[in-house]
Amino acid sequence: MAMSPTAMVARRALAAASQGSHEGGARTWKILSFVLALPGVGVCMANVYMKMQAHSHDHPEFVPYPHLRIRTKPWPWSDGNHSLFHNSHTNPLPTGYEGPHH
């Protein structure tokens, strides 16, 4: 019977747990953490930093597409026209970008 990915991960975790007496297990995972996992995070951080530098700073021209910026019901906060993570630089309202930008 095929197992879901979650069940397989749980099985692997359970198998690891049952190997309680296997010596050096903690040392192996400590080494993996500092030699593979955390440097991997570091590389990806550097990659994001470099890509951010190469970005253009302009936002795209506003086109009032009817299938975007839907407002069938106002949000229950402030003026009901701004999403929860609204960013006036990158998120135009249905009528266009707010005020003088940048």
Place this chain on the structure above:
Amino acid sequence: MAHQAHAYHMVDPSPWPLTGAIAALLMTSGLAIWFHFHSTMLMTLGLVLTLLTMYQWWRDIIREGTFQGHHTPPVQKGLRYGMILFITSEVFFFLGFFWAFYHSSLAPTPELGGCWPPTGIIPLDPFEVPLLNTAVLLASGVTVTWAHHSIMEGERKQTIQSLALTILLGFYFTALQAMEYYEAPFTIADGVYGSTFFVATGFHGLHVIIGSTFLAVCLLRQIQYHFTSEHHFGFEAAAWYWHFVDVVWLFLYVSIYWWGS
């Protein structure tokens, strides 16, 4: 009766299931009241009651297991089944949102421009912050495994270090995602793209916060000597949940961030 002649746990009567049910009712009806009548009082009350219920119920379970010895091997086996079944139910929860995403993205309607991403949507670059987020969660899976082996080998200081590192990585993911949410050029109101993106990743983010909290409770318990090298199911449950959160992210990353761009 002077002593029990079986290994199971007959739990003492408790008010927390009732307060939990009342809290859930207040939260849900409170949400509806907020939407229609702009008052947040009922919802806030529900939220506070929920937090109080969770704190006291789980505190009682810790008392019953760690301090009173009720969590014998058969009882622990039942708890394992319970956690596995719960995580399975969460898998199905996310399956629904993936279904919604694939339903809309495999056959994009003419209203969207007949393409995916829809016309006018600028998706996030999957090889920028989303890739970093993937590395962060995968790394946290390695550190939580380091923590587990440390517990099993009785390494107190290493357990605390690795568990703390795991939690920090969880916080880093949450911070990065919050920044992505703020900087994204699209919102939840941008058609079915926005809906599927923010609902799926939003619920995932909520689960990261829940998982980080669970791990943080384990850290506090580890510091207070609750866990032994043979018996630490609370930690194992937290670790399973954390791996589940990681796997859901991998599916989100491949489906929505990568294929969906």
